[in-house]
Amino acid sequence: QNKAKQNKTKQNKTKQNKAKRRQQQRRATMAGWTAFLNHPAGPKTIHFWAPTFKWGLVVAGLADLNRPAENISYPQSIALSSTGLIWARYSTQIIPVNPNLLLCNVFVAITGIYQLARKLKHDGHL
DSSP: OHHHHHHHHHHHHHHHHHHHHHHHHHHHHHHHHHHHHSSTTTTSHHHHHHHEEEEEHHHHHGGGGGGGGOOOOOOHHHHHHHHHHHHHHHHHTTTSSSHHHHHHHHHHHHHHHHHHHHHHTTOOOO
16 A cells, blocks of 8 residues: 555656656747847848748749750850859858858759750860
């Protein structure tokens, strides 16, 4: 009977500890979510939404990977590559620091450079 009482006490403590941990995790998650929402480059500002929609250029660049190399445009690839590189550099210098803008522009540059390399290889320049 004494052992049964001890086991029940252990179970209650375990349940209490688990509940306490869950509550701490919820608080940490809410604190993180609140910090994200209130960040100077968070979703309440244009600093969040502009690069978020610019990811569409990356998606379009990835979709163009299926395009035949003879249909790739030099001006378009050069424009995407250069703007991606320029704005990636810019995003490291501005305040508030905006990692979404940096990553987006790095990927815009990568897709542009890759498409440019494909076109150059197809035309026999590489």
